[in-house]
Amino acid sequence: MEHSGNRAMSRLPFEGMHVVEFGQIIAGPTAGLILADMGADVVKVEPTDAGTPSRPHNQRNGSFFYFNRNKRAIAVNLATPEGREAALRLIGRADILIENMAPGTMDRLGLGYAKVSQDNPRLVYCSIKGYLTGPYQSRPLMDEPGQMASGLAYMTGLPGQPLRAGASVVDIGAATYAVIGVLAALLERQTTGQGQHVTGGLFETALFYVGQHMSNAQLTGEAPVPMSARAGPKGGRTAVYDLFNCKDGKQVFIGIVSDNQWRRVCSVLGMEDLADDPGLQHNAGRLLQRETLLTRIAHAVAGRASQEVVDLLVRADVTVAPVHTPLSVLEDPHVAAEGRTLPAQIGNVTGRLPPLPYESNAYRFSVRRHAPAEPGQHTSEVLLELGYTAEEVAALARKGVVRGPDLPVKGVSGQTDVSE
Incomplete structure (x- = not known):
């Protein structure tokens, strides 16, 4: 077991x-x-051929090591009766089940909600699908096409060039909203004693993100403009809210979000003449002269290193941010501070990765176990907990029903394809 930091954790x-x-x-x-991360005993079920070229979604890549910390992993061939029996035993003791298989897969495997809830009525069954109930509910969907279909990519890219976000925001968001549903179901279970089926939708998550733009378009009756193109007096944007190049080849983002910030930025960047201009006292006036202002600020920033600009504007209480990469952000003082990252074993590399983005004064997040490096790393351990004997587990491994690093090996074939 690995723990981050030296402070003792509460429950x-x-x-x-x-x-x-x-x-x-x-x-x-x-x-x-x-x-x-919140303390549950999560057992991840993978196919026995996980990690092979036929299972590209189960490769041990960087994403796998990030999204699977603090979990145990078993490898089971769900296409066999013995594999389904092992899964049903595991589900029988579970409080929560999570699945994001292709529509209909869990039912075909005999592991759908209608089936398993009969034996475990307290189970909260959480599905994450491409679409919620409606004409498209049987369609598969992934993160990027979800951004395209919802209008999110339209709002992110340049006009005529829709662009996906630089992270899997729809997948992660859909999972997070689904977990909110799980928490609500667990609260309800305290009263009713019954579980329920909660489903999160990728498309509906992306649509929720775009809701602010849908609302504004209906209010104004005007066609939405991608956020990258919202410049000028009718753009509805802040006059100075842009990237600027520094002399070290790096960039900073500066956002002037109040009239007081405008006066302070003029003071620290040597633009006192603009601070006294009556036509620039408010954002509406600054929008009319946006290009001129951007040129002046760019000139003032170009002679300074990026960190100097950041420090200068932070002291002046002006909104500013450095432009980082996923590697350089690890060296940011805030990210490097205690608790802002957790230790991670990323394959053969020892690194640091983000925890859940909230904190509590009652407990602290830690890495209790790193992501399972091998498929089925905990197969024997979990099956023994479920009442199997060591001999039974070994026999299942010899038949190709289960897999684990400490178990007999048999070539596997004929598995159900459960990928979306």
Whole structure:
């Protein structure tokens, strides 16, 4: 067991909860990660041929090591009767089940909500699908096409050039909203004693993100303008809210979000003449002279290193941010501070990765176990907990029903394709 920091942890809110995760790629594993970081015993179920070229969604890549910390992993061939029996035993003791398989897959495997809830009526069954109930509910969907279909990519890119976000925001968001549904179901279960089926939708998550633009378009009756193109008096944007180049080849983002910030930025960047201009006292006036102002600020910033600009504007209480890469942000003082990252074993590399983005004064997040480096790393351990004998586990491994690093090996074939 690995722990971050030296401070003793209080009890995590989900300690004692059992979760079974039939998760792949990003969305399902994210839901499992949230519950695992909050203390649940999450057992990830993978196919016995996980990690092979036929299972690209189960490769041990960087994303896998991020989204699967604090979990145990078993490898089971769900296409066999013995594999389904092992899964049903695991589900029988579970508080929560997570799955993001292709529509209909869990039912075909005999692991759908209608079936498993008969034996475990307290189970909260969490599905994450491409679409919620409606004409498209049987369609598969991924993060990027979800951004395209919802209008999110339209609002992100340049006019005529829709662009996906630089992270799997739809997958992660859908998982997070689904977990909110799980928490509500657990609260309800305290009163009713009954679980329920909660489903999160990728498309509906992206649509929720775009809701602010949908609302504004209906209010004004005007066609939405991509956020990258919102310049000028009718753009509805802040006059100075842009990137600027520094002499060290790096960039900073400066946002003037109040009239007081405008006066302060003029003072520290040597633009006192602009601070006294009556036509620039408010954002509306500054929008009319936006290009001129951007040129003046660019000139003032170009002779300074990026960190100097950031420090200068932070002291002046002006909105500013450096432009980082996923590697350079690790060296940012805030990210490097205690608690802002957790230790991670990323394959053969020892690194640091973000925890859940909230904190509590009652407990602290830690890495209790790193992501399972091998498929089925905990197969024997979990099956023994479920009542199997060591001899029975070994026999299942010899038949290709289960897999683990300490078990007999048999070539596997004929598995059900559960990828979306």
